[in-house]
Amino acid sequence: MKFIHTADWHLGKLVHGVYMTADQREVLNQFVDVVREEEPDAVVIAGDLYDRSVPPTDAVELLDEILFKINVEAKTPIVAIAGNHDSAERLSFGSSWYKHSQFYLSGKLANCFEPVRINGVNFYLLPYAEPGVVRELLGDDSIHSHHDAMKALIGRIEETINPNEPNVLVGHAFVLGGQTSDSERVLSVGGSGCVGAELFAPFSYTALGHLHSPDAIRHETVKYSGSLLKYSFSEATQNKSISIIEIDQSGNFTHRYRSLTPKHDMRELVGFIDQLLDPQFYEKERTDDYLKITLLDEGALIDPINKLRQVYPNVLHLERKIDVLNLKKKQSFNAIRAEKKSEIELFEQFYTEMTTSAFTSEKKAVMAEMIEKVLKGEAAVK
Amino acid sequence: MKFIHTADWHLGKLVHGVYMTADQREVLNQFVDVVREEEPDAVVIAGDLYDRSVPPTDAVELLDEILFKINVEAKTPIVAIAGNHDSAERLSFGSSWYKHSQFYLSGKLANCFEPVRINGVNFYLLPYAEPGVVRELLGDDSIHSHHDAMKALIGRIEETINPNEPNVLVGHAFVLGGQTSDSERVLSVGGSGCVGAELFAPFSYTALGHLHSPDAIRHETVKYSGSLLKYSFSEATQNKSISIIEIDQSGNFTHRYRSLTPKHDMRELVGFIDQLLDPQFYEKERTDDYLKITLLDEGALIDPINKLRQVYPNVLHLERKIDVLNLKKKQSFNAIRAEKKSEIELFEQFYTEMTTSAFTSEKKAVMAEMIEKVLKGEAAVK
Numbered sequence: 001m002k003f004i005h006t007a008d009w010h011l012g013k014l015v016h017g018v019y020m021t022a023d024q025r026e027v028l029n030q031f032v033d034v035v036r037e038e039e040p041d042a043v044v045i046a047g048d049l050y051d052r053s054v055p056p057t058d059a060v061e062l063l064d065e066i067l068f069k070i071n072v073e074a075k076t077p078i079v080a081i082a083g084n085h086d087s088a089e090r091l092s093f094g095s096s097w098y099k100h101s102q103f104y105l106s107g108k109l110a111n112c113f114e115p116v117r118i119n120g121v122n123f124y125l126l127p128y129a130e131p132g133v134v135r136e137l138l139g140d141d142s143i144h145s146h147h148d149a150m151k152a153l154i155g156r157i158e159e160t161i162n163p164n165e166p167n168v169l170v171g172h173a174f175v176l177g178g179q180t181s182d183s184e185r186v187l188s189v190g191g192s193g194c195v196g197a198e199l200f201a202p203f204s205y206t207a208l209g210h211l212h213s214p215d216a217i218r219h220e221t222v223k224y225s226g227s228l229l230k231y232s233f234s235e236a237t238q239n240k241s242i243s244i245i246e247i248d249q250s251g252n253f254t255h256r257y258r259s260l261t262p263k264h265d266m267r268e269l270v271g272f273i274d275q276l277l278d279p280q281f282y283e284k285e286r287t288d289d290y291l292k293i294t295l296l297d298e299g300a301l302i303d304p305i306n307k308l309r310q311v312y313p314n315v316l317h318l319e320r321k322i323d324v325l326n327l328k329k330k331q332s333f334n335a336i337r338a339e340k341k342s343e344i345e346l347f348e349q350f351y352t353e354m355t356t357s358a359f360t361s362e363k364k365a366v367m368a369e370m371i372e373k374v375l376k377g378e379a380a381v382k
Numbered sequence: 383m384k385f386i387h388t389a390d391w392h393l394g395k396l397v398h399g400v401y402m403t404a405d406q407r408e409v410l411n412q413f414v415d416v417v418r419e420e421e422p423d424a425v426v427i428a429g430d431l432y433d434r435s436v437p438p439t440d441a442v443e444l445l446d447e448i449l450f451k452i453n454v455e456a457k458t459p460i461v462a463i464a465g466n467h468d469s470a471e472r473l474s475f476g477s478s479w480y481k482h483s484q485f486y487l488s489g490k491l492a493n494c495f496e497p498v499r500i501n502g503v504n505f506y507l508l509p510y511a512e513p514g515v516v517r518e519l520l521g522d523d524s525i526h527s528h529h530d531a532m533k534a535l536i537g538r539i540e541e542t543i544n545p546n547e548p549n550v551l552v553g554h555a556f557v558l559g560g561q562t563s564d565s566e567r568v569l570s571v572g573g574s575g576c577v578g579a580e581l582f583a584p585f586s587y588t589a590l591g592h593l594h595s596p597d598a599i600r601h602e603t604v605k606y607s608g609s610l611l612k613y614s615f616s617e618a619t620q621n622k623s624i625s626i627i628e629i630d631q632s633g634n635f636t637h638r639y640r641s642l643t644p645k646h647d648m649r650e651l652v653g654f655i656d657q658l659l660d661p662q663f664y665e666k667e668r669t670d671d672y673l674k675i676t677l678l679d680e681g682a683l684i685d686p687i688n689k690l691r692q693v694y695p696n697v698l699h700l701e702r703k704i705d706v707l708n709l710k711k712k713q714s715f716n717a718i719r720a721e722k723k724s725e726i727e728l729f730e731q732f733y734t735e736m737t738t739s740a741f742t743s744e745k746k747a748v749m750a751e752m753i754e755k756v757l758k759g760e761a762a763v764k
Contacts, residue, residue, distance in 0.1 A: 064478070
């Protein structure tokens with residue numbers, strides 16, 4: 001039995017003010033091609049289909065379109081759960097109708113003890129839920145943390161599980177040992193969001209969502225698929241892929257990755273502005289990637305972001321690498337004030353730093369007049 | 383062939399700050415009972431299933447539950463369109479999956495020229511769309527009003543319609559001659575929102591949504607079902623019902639109403655407060671209805687809303703009937719000022735009007751001291 005494990009699509013995601021929808025559409029269409037090629041018995045999506053409880057309408061349309069291609073057109077069963085970014089109620093509207101075509105979408109925990117059986121494999125669906133919700137569902141006041149909640153839920157599953165069959169848990173949690181990145185919303189403060197990997201021992205394979213790297217945990221049977229795309233610069237060096245699992249009737253499985261090629265990679269560039277704007281450098285670069293650029297230049301630069309965007313249209317973030325030790329030696333703003341330079345002297349200094357042309361006496365006269373007007377409280381510009 | 387025509391459910395509606403969800407659940411469960419009893423060949427819902435594009439999650443769950451009971455449990459086909467309150471994109475997520483069980487949900491105009499055929503009747507689904515959307519869809523720059531848009535759409539339908547079969551149009555529009563109420567959102571300003579009833583001549587029956595009264599239009603074949611519940615006090619005297627249509631193969635139909643009993647009626651009470659609070663009066667009343675109360679009393683009343691709510695817990699709106707002519711004879715606030723009464727005299731007058739106890743010299747001393755402090759700008763209360 002073969003299934004694809006993916007998670008954390010985050011449709012509707014906004015990264016540094018840019019909607020990722022076009023990139024998501026591109027890579028999801030590649031995903032559909034992989035499904036057609038691999039012909040798995042199921043596609044497992046382990047939560048965070050959307051980036052937020054009320055996603056933008058084009059994200060809603062994209063999810064509808066992609067799931068339709070997989071489930072109806074390619075006739076592939078889908079097993080999906082809500083993650084912490086999804087609204088359980090909104091996501092699961094209509095899910096009763098989806099079952100007839102073997103699209104199993106679980107928003108709320110309600111039926112989590114009854115597995116979905118596909119081609120000899122039992123899938124247990126545990127959508128994301130707050131510990132308080134699990135406490136109420138199970139009537140167990142001792143549940144306070146995500147670990148407690150997962151332990152109690154799996155305990156209940158164990159009451160009826162058939163250990164002689166392959167059992168797969170589909171969950172959305174921060175499993176201990178996982179490495180976080182900036183685009184995963186923290187589940188809880190103070191470590192109580194963590195869940196011990198040992199809890200998943202009853203399952204042949206645990207298909208997790210939440211952490212965005214497939215390398216977030218090193219465990220024999222407990223795996224993250226990683227997110228669909230890089231969603232923050234802290235993920236710039238992560239591998240993004242989907243997992244192809246082939247599991248036999250004893251629960252033994254093989255595991256391999258397939259990567260999808262994003263329309264734009266997300267990565268960091270570090271250098272001096274002249275170097276980055278040198279055609280000899282950028283001709284070898286994929287200049288339309290989503291970039292975080294860190295400039296090593298010291299001193300003032302005129303409008304560096306727009307200069308860079310002429311070459312790299314998708315600069316999302318620009319930083320200056322400031323040499324803190326060196327900076328301390330320089331004059332601070334207060335130090336300059338202490339010298340009691342006049343306004344015109346301060347402007348001359350600024351002008352000289354910012355341009356390569358001379359601050360002529362003509363220019364000086366214009367500025368002096370301007371400054372005088374401003375100091376008198378008159379309108380500087382008429 | 384028998385179908386039920388309903389519209390304007392407005393799930394998630396908030397009336398004077400009160401969510402109608404419990405009332406909607408009650409009456410929709412009655413609706414499900416009627417469906418089970420009547421066993422129609424289809425249920426037609428002519429738009430405004432939700433009250434807004436992003437409805438509260440309990441409204442989402444309620445709609446899911448009710449449609450499931452009708453379509454899956456009672457095995458009744460559903461034909462539904464988006465109204466101006468619905469989000470076409472959000473509402474139609476998953477609609478591709480619903481068709482297999484004959485649940486036809488149309489959010490966008492896309493496939494409106496292809497009828498849904500149920501038991502010998504062709505249903506043409508025209509979800510609500512702005513004139514600009516229709517202009518773009520049809521590539522017809524002459525479309526500026528809702529009337530133009532409807533005319534063009536029906537013109538296109540006429541190209542392929544079979545006039546020898548019964549044809550039903552399902553639409554959401556303000557058809558000319560319709561009476562508006564306060565809870566219908568105005569489609570357009572200046573009359574351009576109106577659509578002429580004559581446009582619907584090609585159809586045996588036109589099942590409309592938008593106006594909340596089944597009496598909003600008097601027309602042989604063009605009908606509003608009216609809303610599920612009264613959603614504003616301007617609808618207090620309207621009949622609320624659902625329409626049961628039986629149509630033959632020539633397109634001739636019979637039409638009857640069935641009313642549902644709301645948990646709370648919405649109505650107006652007018653009277654003097656003492657009369658309304660008299661058990662002899664209210665014992666005959668359904669005191670938990672949603673009420674707009676208009677008090678006829680003159681002069682000051684102490685906290686009338688809370689007194690009334692002890693008897694009528696669901697007072698949503700309280701008005702005083704002010705006799706304008708009489709008021710003019712009375713002293714206005716400015717007139718009182720003109721008399722140059724002192725602050726303590728004004729307070730004494732207020733105190734005497736508001737209470738039945740005497741404004742003793744002791745009380746007067748306390749107030750005088752207080753007023754003096756306030757006038758001096760000191761903190762009045764320590």
